[in-house]
Amino acid sequence: MSSSSAAPGRGDKAEKPPMRDALVGAAFRLFLERGYEQTTVDDIVALAGVGRRSFFRYFPSKEDVVFPDHERCLADMQAFLAASADEDEPVRRVCDAARLVLRMYAENPTFSVQRYRLTKKVPGLRAYELSVVWRYERALAEFLRGRFAGRRDGTLHADVIAAAVVAAHNNALRSWLRSDGQDDAEAAVDRAMRHVQAAFGAAAAVPPGDGGPDDVVVVVSRRGAPLWRVVQEIESTLGRG
Amino acid sequence: MSSSSAAPGRGDKAEKPPMRDALVGAAFRLFLERGYEQTTVDDIVALAGVGRRSFFRYFPSKEDVVFPDHERCLADMQAFLAASADEDEPVRRVCDAARLVLRMYAENPTFSVQRYRLTKKVPGLRAYELSVVWRYERALAEFLRGRFAGRRDGTLHADVIAAAVVAAHNNALRSWLRSDGQDDAEAAVDRAMRHVQAAFGAAAAVPPGDGGPDDVVVVVSRRGAPLWRVVQEIESTLGRG
Numbered sequence: 001m002s003s004s005s006a007a008p009g010r011g012d013k014a015e016k017p018p019m020r021d022a023l024v025g026a027a028f029r030l031f032l033e034r035g036y037e038q039t040t041v042d043d044i045v046a047l048a049g050v051g052r053r054s055f056f057r058y059f060p061s062k063e064d065v066v067f068p069d070h071e072r073c074l075a076d077m078q079a080f081l082a083a084s085a086d087e088d089e090p091v092r093r094v095c096d097a098a099r100l101v102l103r104m105y106a107e108n109p110t111f112s113v114q115r116y117r118l119t120k121k122v123p124g125l126r127a128y129e130l131s132v133v134w135r136y137e138r139a140l141a142e143f144l145r146g147r148f149a150g151r152r153d154g155t156l157h158a159d160v161i162a163a164a165v166v167a168a169h170n171n172a173l174r175s176w177l178r179s180d181g182q183d184d185a186e187a188a189v190d191r192a193m194r195h196v197q198a199a200f201g202a203a204a205a206v207p208p209g210d211g212g213p214d215d216v217v218v219v220v221s222r223r224g225a226p227l228w229r230v231v232q233e234i235e236s237t238l239g240r241g
Numbered sequence: 242m243s244s245s246s247a248a249p250g251r252g253d254k255a256e257k258p259p260m261r262d263a264l265v266g267a268a269f270r271l272f273l274e275r276g277y278e279q280t281t282v283d284d285i286v287a288l289a290g291v292g293r294r295s296f297f298r299y300f301p302s303k304e305d306v307v308f309p310d311h312e313r314c315l316a317d318m319q320a321f322l323a324a325s326a327d328e329d330e331p332v333r334r335v336c337d338a339a340r341l342v343l344r345m346y347a348e349n350p351t352f353s354v355q356r357y358r359l360t361k362k363v364p365g366l367r368a369y370e371l372s373v374v375w376r377y378e379r380a381l382a383e384f385l386r387g388r389f390a391g392r393r394d395g396t397l398h399a400d401v402i403a404a405a406v407v408a409a410h411n412n413a414l415r416s417w418l419r420s421d422g423q424d425d426a427e428a429a430v431d432r433a434m435r436h437v438q439a440a441f442g443a444a445a446a447v448p449p450g451d452g453g454p455d456d457v458v459v460v461v462s463r464r465g466a467p468l469w470r471v472v473q474e475i476e477s478t479l480g481r482g
Contacts, residue, residue, distance in 0.1 A: 130371045156412045156436055163408030167400045195397055199440045 020058045020068070022048045027065045028114060036066075036122045063128045066115060070132050073104045074139065081143040090147040091161060091201040094140045095193035098169040101136060102189045105173060109181030116177040137166045161200050168192035261299045261309070263289045268306045269355060277307075277363045304369045307356060311373050314345045315380065322384040331388040332402060332442040335381045336434040339410040342377060343430045346414060350422030357418040378407045402441050409433035 026048035030039040041062055045055050059065045077097045084093050105112040119125045141162035148154035172188035267289035271280040282303055286296050300306045318338045325334050346353040360366045385399035392398065413433035417426045 127368050127372055130375055131368055134371055153432070153436060156409060156433060159408045159412045160405045160436060160440070163404040164401045167404030168397060171397045171400045191394070192397060195394060195401060199401070 017058075019048075019050060019054060023050065023055055023058060024065055024068045027062075028111070031066075031118055032114065036118060036125065063125060066118065066125055067128065067132060069104050073101055074132075074135055076100055077136065078139055081139065084143070089201065090144055091197055094144060094162065094165050095196060095201075097140060097143075098136075098165050098193065099189055102169060102173055102176075102185055106176070106181075106185035113177055113181050133166060133170070137162050140165055161196070164196050164200065165193070168196045258299075260289075260291060260295060264291065264296055264299060265306055265309050268303075269352070272307075272359055273355065277359060277366065304366060307359065307366055308369065308373060310345050314342055315373075315376055317341055318377065319380055322380065325384070330442065331385055332438055335385060335403065335406050336437060336442075338381060338384075339377075339406050339434065340430055343410060343414055343417075343426055347417070347422075347426035354418055354422050374407060374411070378403050381406055402437070405437050405441065406434070409437045 023044060027039070027044045030043050030047060034043075039062075041052060041055055044062075044065070045052050048055075055065075059068070077100050080097050080100060081093065084090075119129055141159050144158035144161055145155050148158050151157065169189065169192060172185075172192035176183050176185045176188050264285060268280070268285045271284055271288060275284075280303075282293060282296055285303075285306070286293050289296075296306075300309070318341050321338050321341060322334065325331075360370055382400050382403035385402055386396050389395035389399050410430065410433060413426075413429035417424050417429050
């Protein structure tokens with residue numbers, strides 16, 4: 001793969017300033033050639049042909065240039081959640097919010113796979129990534145806490161679902177990254193989100209025309225069956241499996 | 242509260258070397274008096290009356306002295322999981338493993354509450370804590386992945402449950418810390434773990450004498466009911482609520 005095909009920003013929206021893209025491209029070229037630790041901000045700005053102040057206008061630190069799209073994605077997620085209608089089923093809504101993150105990775109497979117390899121090797125970047133993941137999880141949990149306010153164990157329920165959504169998302173993301181971006185990212189995240197919805201989702205997910213809300217579902221289960229299998233059974237009875 | 246009552250180590254087991262305890266006590270006294278960032282390792286060793294090398298024999302960095310018991314607790318958790326019998330229900334087992342962590346905090350309420358306040362104020366310590374939480378979550382997920390090997394979506398199921406357990410644990414822990422360690426930690430973690438088991442636990446949790454594994458449970462639900470409520474209903478039907 002040539003270093004130009006490795007440059008991030010391909011497929012990105014036009015709103016991003018070219019200088020920012022140039023800095024990300026230069027940074028990754030150097031990280032791949034020399035290693036992350038061996039690359040300084042001075043090296044990056046020299047290759048990009050800009051001054052140090054330009055770098056710090058876009059990125060507070062060298063770590064931030066590794067994850068140039070998370071701030072935008074987090075803002076998109078918060079806007080998406082804030083735009084929810086009262087009738088939106090909350091678990092489905094947070095699952096759809098998580099899809100935005102996978103879509104950001106899938107927009108630029110080459111860059112995402114390179115970053116995955118880099119992050120695995122540099123402990124400081126792993127720590128940075130954990131803090132980013134935690135911010136996504138808090139955004140989902142805050143939304144759910146609002147929806148579950150007044151419900152018994154509402155914050156507990158919210159926190160557990162937010163964590164489950166993030167873990168399912170990350171499972172799908174990692175399997176896609178390990179396929180070098182070759183697998184179908186959308187199919188992977190669909191499967192992961194279905195899994196969470198099977199445990200926590202509400203009947204708002206029943207397709208229309210598939211019976212009204214007063215339909216009765218009867219599930220017969222052996223006591224020995226694990227509960228999640230019972231839930232799966234309910235799911236498939238309701239045609240959501 | 243006097244600074245001697247604030248010293249960690251009260252209630253800890255005797256196997257810990259006194260010098261290690263003295264370093265933790267000196268560190269926290271200084272962190273509380275001067276702030277974390279303003280305290281150096283040199284300040285800590287001067288107050289404890291030992292040399293720098295003694296500090297680094299016990300703690301790789303200043304951050305590690307803030308969380309002196311996590312390595313031991315993580316090792317205890319891994320040993321607990323490794324000692325699982327084949328017939329142990331996996332979800333209950335990881336819930337019990339998570340209880341070990343809350344117990345570590347509850348052993349020393351004053352220290353835990355002080356550390357909670359400190360960690361909220363210092364971003365570097367927040368990041369350190371996230372990396373610790375991530376290690377607990379990986380330990381639980383690895384155990385569950387082994388138990389769910391060969392099952393369809395086994396790693397996904399394992400990762401989601403591990404994340405749910407950690408989130409529920411942390412919800413209980415935070416509410417206990419916010420009560421300044423006054424609430425009943427055991428009751429808080431019980432409630433949190435019951436919540437996870439309601440979503441994912443298996444029927445191994447049915448109390449003995451409460452019917453054999455061939456009992457039949459019939460659940461009748463409106464289609465409009467959220468699935469987690471259906472699960473709660475199943476739980477209470479089975480007498481595990």
